[in-house]
Amino acid sequence: MEQSQPRSFWRRDVFSTHHKVIAIQYLLTGVMFLAVGGVMALLIRWQLAAPWQPVPIIGKLLFREAGGAITPEAYPMLFTMHGSIMVFFAVTPILLGALGNYTIPLEVGARDMAFPRLNMVSYWFLFLGSASMLASFFVPGGAAGFGWTIYAPLSASTEMLPGWGQDLFILGLALDAVSILMGGINYITTIMQLRAPGLTLRRLPLTLWGLFYSAVLNTLWLPIVASALFMVLCDRRLGTAFFLAGPLAPHAGGQVLLYQHLFWGFGHPEVYILIFPVWGLVGDLLSVFSRKPAFGYKATVLSMLTITILSGIVWGHHMFTSGMNPLVGKAFMFLTITVSVPTAIFFLNWLGTLWRSAIRLTVPMLFTLGVVFVFAIGGLTGLFNALQTFDVYIHDTYFVVGHFHYTLAASVLFGTFAFIYFWFPKIFGRQMSSRLGKLHFWLSFVFLNAVFSVMMFVGLHGHMRRIADATAYEFLKPVQHWNVFIGWAALGLGLSQLLFFFNFLYSLFRGTPAPANPWEAGSLAWTVPSPPPEHNYDAVPRIWCGPHEYGVPGLNNGDWLSQTDPRAKALAKS
Amino acid sequence: MDEAATTPVEIPLIDIPAGKFGMWVFLISESMFFTGLIGSYIVLRLGSESWPRPGTILNTPLLGLNTLVLLSSSLTMALGLNAIQQGKQRQLKRYLLFTALLGSLFLVIKGCDYVHLWRHGFTLSSSLFGSCYYLLTGFHGLHVLSGVILMLYLVAAASRGAFAASQHVRVESSGLYWHFIDMVWVILFAILCLV
Numbered sequence: 001m002e003q004s005q006p007r008s009f010w011r012r013d014v015f016s017t018h019h020k021v022i023a024i025q026y027l028l029t030g031v032m033f034l035a036v037g038g039v040m041a042l043l044i045r046w047q048l049a050a051p052w053q054p055v056p057i058i059g060k061l062l063f064r065e066a067g068g069a070i071t072p073e074a075y076p077m078l079f080t081m082h083g084s085i086m087v088f089f090a091v092t093p094i095l096l097g098a099l100g101n102y103t104i105p106l107e108v109g110a111r112d113m114a115f116p117r118l119n120m121v122s123y124w125f126l127f128l129g130s131a132s133m134l135a136s137f138f139v140p141g142g143a144a145g146f147g148w149t150i151y152a153p154l155s156a157s158t159e160m161l162p163g164w165g166q167d168l169f170i171l172g173l174a175l176d177a178v179s180i181l182m183g184g185i186n187y188i189t190t191i192m193q194l195r196a197p198g199l200t201l202r203r204l205p206l207t208l209w210g211l212f213y214s215a216v217l218n219t220l221w222l223p224i225v226a227s228a229l230f231m232v233l234c235d236r237r238l239g240t241a242f243f244l245a246g247p248l249a250p251h252a253g254g255q256v257l258l259y260q261h262l263f264w265g266f267g268h269p270e271v272y273i274l275i276f277p278v279w280g281l282v283g284d285l286l287s288v289f290s291r292k293p294a295f296g297y298k299a300t301v302l303s304m305l306t307i308t309i310l311s312g313i314v315w316g317h318h319m320f321t322s323g324m325n326p327l328v329g330k331a332f333m334f335l336t337i338t339v340s341v342p343t344a345i346f347f348l349n350w351l352g353t354l355w356r357s358a359i360r361l362t363v364p365m366l367f368t369l370g371v372v373f374v375f376a377i378g379g380l381t382g383l384f385n386a387l388q389t390f391d392v393y394i395h396d397t398y399f400v401v402g403h404f405h406y407t408l409a410a411s412v413l414f415g416t417f418a419f420i421y422f423w424f425p426k427i428f429g430r431q432m433s434s435r436l437g438k439l440h441f442w443l444s445f446v447f448l449n450a451v452f453s454v455m456m457f458v459g460l461h462g463h464m465r466r467i468a469d470a471t472a473y474e475f476l477k478p479v480q481h482w483n484v485f486i487g488w489a490a491l492g493l494g495l496s497q498l499l500f501f502f503n504f505l506y507s508l509f510r511g512t513p514a515p516a517n518p519w520e521a522g523s524l525a526w527t528v529p530s531p532p533p534e535h536n537y538d539a540v541p542r543i544w545c546g547p548h549e550y551g552v553p554g555l556n557n558g559d560w561l562s563q564t565d566p567r568a569k570a571l572a573k574s
Numbered sequence: 575m576d577e578a579a580t581t582p583v584e585i586p587l588i589d590i591p592a593g594k595f596g597m598w599v600f601l602i603s604e605s606m607f608f609t610g611l612i613g614s615y616i617v618l619r620l621g622s623e624s625w626p627r628p629g630t631i632l633n634t635p636l637l638g639l640n641t642l643v644l645l646s647s648s649l650t651m652a653l654g655l656n657a658i659q660q661g662k663q664r665q666l667k668r669y670l671l672f673t674a675l676l677g678s679l680f681l682v683i684k685g686c687d688y689v690h691l692w693r694h695g696f697t698l699s700s701s702l703f704g705s706c707y708y709l710l711t712g713f714h715g716l717h718v719l720s721g722v723i724l725m726l727y728l729v730a731a732a733s734r735g736a737f738a739a740s741q742h743v744r745v746e747s748s749g750l751y752w753h754f755i756d757m758v759w760v761i762l763f764a765i766l767c768l769v
């Protein structure tokens with residue numbers, strides 16, 4: 001094999017075209033933004049728990065003019081930036097960028113992505129996008145404050161939000177969109193075109209299926225929101241009026257609601273874009289740690305396909321109260337409820353995998369089971385939201401916030417941790433401490449449920465989202481103590497993450513060296529040393545079976561087969 | 575890293591080179607981008623009480639000429655691909671240059687059209703039609719510009735002898751891109767000038 005020539009630090013670790021290096025860049029960027037977005041969440045909860053009181057410790061640093069208290073202008077910036085940073089700059093880089101880049105070439109038996117240079121450019125577009133996002137905090141007028149949905153006309157008129165922070169925000173999102181699209185081209189092409197011999201589509205790990213459908217959804221729907229964002233930018237700075245009407249518009253004919261259609265045309269699929277990789281990962285990890293083949297593999301993949309198709313035609317459920325014809329709303333309601341059929345199928349497949357299995361309760365498995373639990377709650381409450389009549393009542397309340405955070409934040413966060421704990425030994429060649437990991441899981445699990453379930457309860461009481469001070473409303477005074485409770489729980493959740501950061505850093509340098517396959521996993525990536533050599537595979541691997549050959553009877557060493565194990569051929573014949 | 579080292583023996587879903595497959599994925603997302611823009615145009619126009627009749631504001635003959643320019647550039651692109659499939663490198667280079675020139679001519683005519691319209695008070699903010707016209711044709715123009723740069727890059731590569739009868743994926747996928755922006759223009763011409 002050709003040996004890698006010595007290259008400069010810049011070419012090797014910074015402007016690298018190599019998928020494993022790029023994956024680590026994505027991972028570190030994502031984890032950094034996870035911390036930033038998390039601190040913002042804590043600030044939001046502080047404001048709600050103790051309205052207009054000076055923030056302890058960091059308040060003096062962040063809000064100097066106001067004596068350490070969050071100002072009415074700063075609060076919308078906090079919830080806007082918290083949402084966007086978490087969705088586009090923390091979760092997306094970790095679950096698509098890092099998980100995708102690291103696992104796809106390894107799991108298909110390739111040496112790199114199909115387009116390594118495009119891959120490098122993709123990361124640097126994310127980098128520029130994050131720079132733009134961070135810069136928006138420091139311009140006059142501050143960061144964006146129109147909410148992560150960027151609703152027009154608030155976003156589209158400089159009369160209401162004149163600051164350049166808003167424009168930098170939109171620019172940052174646009175750059176990130178370009179980055180994600182480039183990544184998606186690589187994921188789709190690599191998974192479909194670069195599979196090693198024998199790795200048929202039915203033998204792909206479920207993680208790759210999740211990443212594939214996620215990339216498909218990005219390819220289809222991200223450009224739609226990109227076009228809408230460009231139109232918002234034109235409205236703001238070039239004097240057009242696509243989304244402006246009335247006295248704000250320089251000319252007649254703009255349609256405010258059009259923006260919402262374009263945004264949710266992407267916004268709904270975005271949920272699946274983020275959650276598909278997690279669902280795939282959960283399918284694989286349940287199988288590894290239950291030592292059983294994934295139950296209903298084909299049905300799981302087909303449900304993801306069904307959801308991919310359905311997700312494009314249900315966006316209207318976000319707009320039941322936007323002045324939609326109730327009959328159209330009924331159609332959207334019906335379609336939305338239809339999504340629960342494929343969702344239920346693969347959820348039952350998860351339970352089928354667990355049924356009567358010999359579960360190994362490792363740290364990644366705990367987080368995987370965590371995803372299963374929180375997704376059950378998120379999915380069931382989603383069913384309520386889909387009902388037009390119920391949605392009118394809970395629209396714009398913390399019920400929706402709680403539901404959203406169960407489905408997306410909680411399951412995606414647990415999925416992120418399952419990914420990191422599971423792949424850490426492969427990526428860095430060292431084991432993470434499992435005792436700290438377990439503590440991290442249980443604390444996160446308890447606090448996370450405390451935060452998000454109480455959000456749903458105050459939401460049912462009528463607590464509006466995006467308000468900065470619930471004590472200003474007479475009818476919310478009885479639930480104010482719950483805001484204090486959420487504040488404490490959120491603080492607990494935040495502090496438990498310190499365990500993770502400590503574990504991550506400590507294991508990076510001091511963890512026990514990991515063997516090639518610490519989890520006895522069957523998929524291709526675990527046949528190479530940890531960390532894998534730069535070219536991944538000395539020779540093109542030959543695949544003989546699927547990734548989930550666990551609990552195979554009659555093997556003399558262990559109960560499972562690696563995908564490259566030629567014994568699979570003989571077993572399949574007999 | 576050279577391309578060969580990154581590509582092991584594979585079982586592709588569709589038996590075409592990865593470069594071409596990736597281009598198709600890219601073009602799907604490009605068409606969704608224009609779907610967003612064109613769809614918004616249609617919605618905004620149908621929701622408007624009045625709309626200028628075709629031919630009253632835009633210079634349809636000039637834009638029609640521009641359509642012909644772009645269509646002929648697609649022809650030279652196809653001829654270029656045909657040339658390299660037979661291994662004719664010099665011809666490929668010539669046809670790629672023609673394509674880049676025609677693309678530039680399209681942009682020049684487009685520029686004249688813009689200046690003319692702007693002088694007559696048809697601007698981005700003068701009316702909804704103005705906003706839509708400059709948005710749609712502007713984004714399309716940016717795509718033509720990138721296409722021209724892509725062509726010049728291919729010309730440079732062809733001069734170094736980077737392509738052969740058996741190895742011209744980049745020419746082929748760039749051709750796909752060029753035909754795509756050509757097709758988008760035909761749609762834009764139809765919905766902006768004719769209907």
Ligand SMILES: [Cu+2]
Binds near residue numbers: 267271315
């Ligand atoms: Cu939705």
